[in-house]
Amino acid sequence: MANVLGSNEIKNMLDRGDLIVTPLLDLNRQIGRASLDVRLGQDFVLFRKGQIPVMDVKRAFDNTAWVDYYDHIRTDYGQPFILHPGQFVLSSTLEFLRLPRNVMAYVIGRSSWGRAGLVIATATFVDPGFQGVITLELVNEGEVPLSLYPGTRIAQLVFHRLDGEVQAYKGKYAFDTKATASKAYEDEEVLRLTRREN
Numbered sequence: 047m048a049n050v051l052g053s054n055e056i057k058n059m060l061d062r063g064d065l066i067v068t069p070l071l072d073l074n075r076q077i078g079r080a081s082l083d084v085r086l087g088q089d090f091v092l093f094r095k096g097q098i099p100v101m102d103v104k105r106a107f108d109n110t111a112w113v114d115y116y117d118h119i120r121t122d123y124g125q126p127f128i129l130h131p132g133q134f135v136l137s138s139t140l141e142f143l144r145l146p147r148n149v150m151a152y153v154i155g156r157s158s159w160g161r162a163g164l165v166i167a168t169a170t171f172v173d174p175g176f177q178g179v180i181t182l183e184l185v186n187e188g189e190v191p192l193s194l195y196p197g198t199r200i201a202q203l204v205f206h207r208l209d210g211e212v213q214a215y216k217g218k219y220a221f222d223t224k225a226t227a228s229k230a231y232e233d234e235e236v237l238r239l240t241r242r243e244n
């Protein structure tokens with residue numbers, strides 16, 4: 047029976063090395079009854095809004111096409127990244143994860159930040175066997191700018207055990223080590239559309 051893992055099961059998985067979340071500085075503070083808090087990384091990726099013409103999957107013919115339209119900002123510990131109302135930026139978890147092949151996770155917001163207007167991810171599904179940092183899709187839905195400090199607990203993971211084991215995730219975001227922009231242009235059906243026109 048698939049189920050949500052409680053704190054003891056999460057700890058057991060960490061102890062056994064079946065689940066890797068690193069660096070995990072303060073397990074007691076990061077673990078909840080049925081969740082594990084993860085912290086904000088230092089890197090932020092922003093659209094260069096004045097320059098990107100349109101985000102059209104069919105016009106990105108190689109892995110670099112969209113990359114030209116992003117700015118990358120690294121924020122020191124102790125310094126805030128200011129997220130303005132309505133602003134959308136990518137960042138990532140400070141922690142690198144490796145999930146077992148029979149466990150998936152959802153990355154979801156923490157109430158304390160939700161109450162401040164922060165959305166941390168629109169896409170929340172993390173595959174069984176995923177390895178990498180999780181890219182956060184940060185939006186300030188509130189009315190005042192928010193100071194976001196690297197190293198603070200920004201999101202939480204809820205783990206679900208699968209019925210059975212599957213192949214580990216080997217997709218386009220596997221082994222990410224920093225916030226990674228969309229690679230929707232690599233989707234098979236998009237490639238097919240693009241090829242048809244060339």
Ligand SMILES: Nc1ccn([C@H]2C[C@H](O)[C@@H](COP(=O)(O)OP(=O)(O)OP(=O)(O)O)O2)c(=O)n1
Nearest residue numbers: 167169170171172173176179180181217218219
């Ligand atoms: N906020 C999120 C959500 C997911 N992921 C990672 C973990 C997931 O295992 C992986 C793929 O997520 P999806 O399956 O939702 O994304 P796609 O369907 O676009 O990717 P793919 O085609 O590779 O499955 O991306 C992430 O880094 N940050």
